[in-house]
Amino acid sequence: ALCRKNMGCSHFVVGRDHTGVADYYAVDASQRFFDKLGDIGIEPIFLNMMSEYKNLDLFSIIKKTQINTPVFLDKVSAGFPSPATDYMENKLDLNEYLIRHPAAxxxxxxxxxxxVNADIYSGDLLIVDRSVTPKSNNIVIASxxxxxxxxKLKKKEKSFFLxxxxxxxxxxxxxxxxxCFIWGVVTYIIHETTSS
Known part of the structure; x- marks a missing residue:
């Protein structure tokens, strides 16, 4: 597409929330990506529909389960480990933590x-909230x-730059x-810290 060829724009697989978590993913997503969705309790099913955006065939995403992850009582130090943190308290539902406004x-x-210099790499999953008002210096999804x-959205005097x-x-x-319009604001970035 013109944007990707001439302006270095990245191609995206898009999902939206219907019943509490995500909703659409593009057809060109890798099988590995869909496998990861299954690992966190989200199952993609085919939805035959036209996208409002160019070059995207979409899938519906249905949330199947909640994932409760143990949470350490103390904050984790980036320096020397503390022997006192060898226990856990409570559990955290990642869906509730990452998704503030499910319908958006x-x-x-x-x-x-x-x-890449904003630590967003090919294959990363971006949590995008369309209900958040975009501000200068936010990382955004733009159409x-x-x-x-x-x-990154930047306002300089009366002009806006991406x-x-x-x-x-x-x-x-x-x-x-x-x-051009701002489609949503990126609230979280999810990427692997280990390579396979």
């Missing part, structure tokens, strides 16, 4: 390298001529004649 929350799979991209976190990609000034 989407899960987006990032692709490309335009945001540009029907294509979705992740960028900033890449990679010097190889230019900033995009949002102009009145562009078909």
């Amino acid at each position: 929350t989407f899960i987006v799979k990032a692709s490309g390298s335009s945001m 540009i001529f029907g294509d979705l991209t992740v960028k 900033i890449s976190a990679n010097d190889e990609y230019p900033s995009i000034e949002v102009k009145e004649e562009m078909e």
